[in-house]
Amino acid sequence: MAKTSQINRNKKREKMVAQYAAKRAALKKVTEDMSVAPEERFSAHLKLAKLPRNSSKTRIHHRCELTGRAKGYYRKVKLSRIKLRDLANFGQVPGMTKASW
Numbered sequence: 001m002a003k004t005s006q007i008n009r010n011k012k013r014e015k016m017v018a019q020y021a022a023k024r025a026a027l028k029k030v031t032e033d034m035s036v037a038p039e040e041r042f043s044a045h046l047k048l049a050k051l052p053r054n055s056s057k058t059r060i061h062h063r064c065e066l067t068g069r070a071k072g073y074y075r076k077v078k079l080s081r082i083k084l085r086d087l088a089n090f091g092q093v094p095g096m097t098k099a100s101w
Contacts, residue, residue, distance in 0.1 A: 002068030010061055013054045020055035024048065 030036055030044040053059065062073045064080035072081035077093070088096040 002063065002070065004068075006070075007063065007068040010063055013060050016052060016055045017057050017060060020051055021057075024051060024055060027051075 027044045027048045031041050031048065033041070061070055062075065062078075063070050064073060064083055065078045066083045067080060069080040069082070073079075074081065074084055077084060079087070084093065087093050089098060
């Protein structure tokens, strides 16, 4: 089980990303548009830099939904390798069976 402070910090980042997503997307669109005047693009860069760091999507770390473990994460099922194996052994993951040959 991961530290609750790490899990809470990640949840806080997810909320902040959702809150600033539209504003960040609009500013990025202006900075990438070459038909806009260079002064406007530069001011958009400055506004983008003034947004909180945790509002960036890249600051979010993938964590297991059950335990909060950060490493060994499977994106498709949003679980860590350990919990995925436990659930698969008990037959709780549809379509997944234990290999035997």
